[in-house]
Amino acid sequence: MTVEKTDTLVVGAGQSGIAMSEHLSDMGVPHIVLERNRVAEAWRTQRWDSLVANGPAWHDRFPNLEFEDVDPDVFPPKDRMARYFEDYATMIKAPVRTGVEVKSVRRCEGRPGFIVTTSEGQIEALRVVAATGPFQVPSFPQIVPEDAGIKQIHSLHYKNPGQMADGAVLVVGGGASGCQIAEELRLSGREVYLSIGEHYRPPRSYRNRDYVWWLGVLGKWDEIKTKPKKKHVAFAVSGYDGGRTVDFRRLGHLGVTVMGLTEGYDNGVLRLADDLKANILEGDRAYLxxxxxxxxxxxxxxxxxxxxxxxxxxxxxPECISNPILELDLEKAGVKTIIWATGFKFDFSWLQVDAFHEDGMPFHKRGISAEQGIYFLGLPELTNRASSFIYGTWYDAKYIATHIGVQRNYVAYEKD
Structure with missing residues (x-):
């Protein structure tokens, strides 16, 4: 059986995979992009109905294509973002094959490259770029048992308030997702409890400039002078409702019961950490x-x-912050649903190569992995804080494509 061959195979056709394809084409590198669903599928089906981009249209895009039908200062809705990447892939003639799932990647024996096993057969590639992004597998702590009589979903599966069962809703997570969902549910008339932990809370805009602009001019995308941030701290900024600064006090005055970090659960009672005031003050400090x-x-x-x-x-x-509750009897509070807005974890089980630390995290420097020929793109902090954002992944892809071009030159070298 003949096995198809290519120089570079890109796994994933979201923002990272499309950016990677553009730069590989510019470098003259033959490549294929495989996507198990559709282009930008996460924007289409793996987010709630009212989701918008986290930055305005002038910023949350690639340099070579603007939104012709969205005001530059508007936050594009999710369906428009999906169409943007689909249009971009068409514009650059990206060699995308949709509906093809990558099952495994293994190094070839006795020759360069990797055998990529897919749902459509095998492909042999000299290089593989994992461009599957940071949002791979929903992650939430197993605190409330499944037999507690409460429906539990991850924010990935939340769509709108009408989807929820009757009763109050507990939202766990103080990042953009948790804040948006909690406010939307409260405005729909629901009783809402919001459990938050440590968070970074910047202004959405200031002095007639969006925060993404301040990130740029103050050097905060690059973090050269920034103190190292704690890992797993929620980034509380959102484009919801035209773009507003996330303010937990405002949510409290709106009627959302804001609480501390969810620590445990016993006999129907949720235990909450006594950390709410401290975390609110730390959020204020970052904001100011x-x-x-x-x-x-x-x-x-x-x-x-x-x-x-x-x-x-x-x-x-508000009262819920002045005198935070440390226990919540879910039945007495009428909570019928818990939404875990607690982020995602990686799943690179298909990538069966020596490119990972002992803890399973990718072992790389600026996306160039410890396994020669394997690359990562779109991960948080790949290069800096912009790396998992639309703006940042395009530039990270350019760096990786340049590295691939250099490696191709080494292989092509012949001494007279």
């Missing part, structure tokens, strides 16, 4: 630090941006 740095930047560079003194005002604590 951005305002201070922004003001210093404006003054230092003589930029004419309108002052925004009201942004410095911190709202009074």
């Amino acid at each position: 630090e951005v305002l201070k740095e922004a003001d210093e930047y404006v003054e230092r560079n003589g930029i004419d941006l309108p002052a925004e003194p009201e942004a410095w005002e911190i709202e009074a604590d």
Whole structure:
């Protein structure tokens, strides 16, 4: 049987895979992009109905294609984002094959490259780029037992308030997903409890500039002067409802019962950490630090941006933050559903090569893995904090494509 061969095989046709294809084409590298579903499938079906991009249209895109039908300062809805990447793939003539799942990748014996086993047969590739992104397998702690009589879903499977059973809802997670879902449910008339932990809470915008702009001009995408962040800290910023600063005090005044970190569960009672006030204050500190740095930047560079003194005002604590509850009897509270907005974990079980640390995490430097010929793209902090964002993955892909081009030159070298 003849086995198809290619130079580079890209696994995944989301934002990372499409960006990778563009740069490989620019480098003249023969390649194939395999996608088990459709282009940008996560945007289509693996998010809730009201989801929008986390940045405005002028920023959350690739450099070579603008949104012709979305105002630059608007946060594009999820379906428009899916169409954007589909249009981009068409524009660059990306060699995408949809409906093809990669089952395994193994190194060839006695020759360069890898045998890639797919749902459509085998392909032999000299290089493989894992461009499956950071949102692979839903992850949430097994705190509340399945037989507790409460429906539990991950935020991946949440669509809209009408999907929920009658009764109150507990949302666990203080990042963009948890905040958006909790507010949407509350505005629909639901009783909502929101359990949060440590979080980073920047302003959505300040002095007539979106936060993504401040990230750029203040060097925060690159984090050169930034203190190392704690891992697993929720990033509380959102484009929901036109883009607003996430404010847990505002949610509390809206009627959401904001609580501390979910620690345990016994006989129908949820145990909560006594950390809510400390985490709210730390979120304030991060928020005010951005305002201070922004003001210093404006003054230092003589930029004419309108002052925004009201942004410095911190709202009074609602009762749920002034006197946080440490236990929640779920039955008495009427909680019928728990939504775990607690993120995702990686699944690279199909990548059967020596490219991982002992803990199973990818072993790489800027996406170039410990296994020669294997690359990772779209992971959080691959290069910097932008790496898992639309803006960042395009530039990371360019770096990896350049490395592939250099390696091809080494292989092609012949001494006279």
